[in-house]
Amino acid sequence: AREEGGDMAARYRSHMSSDAAQRLATEHALHRALAQQEFVLHYQPQVCLKTGRILGVEALIRWQDPHFGLVPPGRFIPIAEETGLIVPITEWVLATACAQAGSWQRAGMPGITMAVNISARLFNHGDLLGIVDHALMAAGLEARFLEIEITEGVIMRDLDHTTDLLRELRRRGVRASVDDFGTGYCALGYLRDFPLDVVKIDRSFVQRLGADVRDEAVTATIIQIAHTFALHVVAEGAETASQVRRLVALDCDALQGYYFSRPVPAEECSRLLRNPQPF
Numbered sequence: 001a002r003e004e005g006g007d008m009a010a011r012y013r014s015h016m017s018s019d020a021a022q023r024l025a026t027e028h029a030l031h032r033a034l035a036q037q038e039f040v041l042h043y044q045p046q047v048c049l050k051t052g053r054i055l056g057v058e059a060l061i062r063w064q065d066p067h068f069g070l071v072p073p074g075r076f077i078p079i080a081e082e083t084g085l086i087v088p089i090t091e092w093v094l095a096t097a098c099a100q101a102g103s104w105q106r107a108g109m110p111g112i113t114m115a116v117n118i119s120a121r122l123f124n125h126g127d128l129l130g131i132v133d134h135a136l137m138a139a140g141l142e143a144r145f146l147e148i149e150i151t152e153g154v155i156m157r158d159l160d161h162t163t164d165l166l167r168e169l170r171r172r173g174v175r176a177s178v179d180d181f182g183t184g185y186c187a188l189g190y191l192r193d194f195p196l197d198v199v200k201i202d203r204s205f206v207q208r209l210g211a212d213v214r215d216e217a218v219t220a221t222i223i224q225i226a227h228t229f230a231l232h233v234v235a236e237g238a239e240t241a242s243q244v245r246r247l248v249a250l251d252c253d254a255l256q257g258y259y260f261s262r263p264v265p266a267e268e269c270s271r272l273l274r275n276p277q278p279f
């Protein structure tokens with residue numbers, strides 16, 4: 001009977017698309033990765049365009065797979081999101097990122113903002129507040145140094161829920177940013193209605209600056225309106241000096257992109273933070 005069962009399983013597997021089998025294998029490996037602590041965070045600086053100082057960093061997860069090496073998040077975050085593993089993974093990310101920010105401060109480095117990506121599932125269905133409170137407490141980090149990043153799609157999914165949750169975060173002093181702004185369906189008016197602190201302009205706009213006048217007009221409008229609502233504007237993904245010049249001319253506040261730095265491991269980021277003029 002056992003053998004038969006094995007046969008059935010094998011037959012079932014062979015009928016699954018290789019895509020589904022791949023997903024199952026990844027899910028299994030992600031469980032192991034969590035248990036074996038195979039995830040690492042890299043940090044990408046956000047640089048003030050007026051002073052050149054590092055105002056904050058975004059924590060970006062990588063998976064140090066023993067066989068495949070460093071796996072980028074695009075290859076496993078969507079599967080983690082589908083399977084629910086994103087919740088314990090984000091718990092780890094928040095705890096690790098807050099602990100890192102706390103230890104940088106205790107080492108005498110300037111207080112910078114630590115930005116963490118929050119997925120749809122956790123924002124809409126999980127105990128985000130409980131996880132955030134726990135991470136801050138365990139790290140001994142003041143709430144104002146933590147910033148959560150959510151995309152337009154997450155913001156728009158359930159407007160009442162979004163309002164409640166963002167209010168609770170604001171009450172604690174945690175900052176909130178809209179990630180990938182311009183790619184989804186978030187009307188500019190929502191920037192006024194929700195308690196948000198930062199707008200991150202999507203890389204796709206930034207990379208066409210100077211090449212496409214319509215993109216430039218959209219970027220200029222986003223920056224102006226965001227400023228009207230007293231929001232801080234961070235441009236994502238600037239790679240060239242001319243893109244940076246355009247963003248300065250458009251009055252963008254800060255920049256996160258390869259032009260200044262790729263996401264780097266914690267030790268490398270410490271060196272940047274210790275240097276008052278890193279770029």
Ligand code: C2E
Nearest residue numbers: 060061072073074077093117118119237238239256257258
């Ligand atoms: P994102 O939140 O939009 O993060 C920015 C991505 O743009 C990062 O890719 C970063 O390396 C890349 N980037 C920054 N500057 C430049 C540039 O100048 N040029 C180019 N070509 N790329 C640039 P990464 O680290 O591969 O992350 C991809 C996505 O994975 C993130 O996009 C985010 O959606 C997701 N992700 C990463 N870490 C986490 C996490 O801890 N939790 C969750 N839920 N999602 C995460």
Ligand code: CA
Nearest residue numbers: 058117149179
């Ligand atoms: Ca992000």
Ligand code: CA
Nearest residue numbers: 179180200236
């Ligand atoms: Ca982004």
Ligand code: CA
Nearest residue numbers: 179180202203
């Ligand atoms: Ca993105």
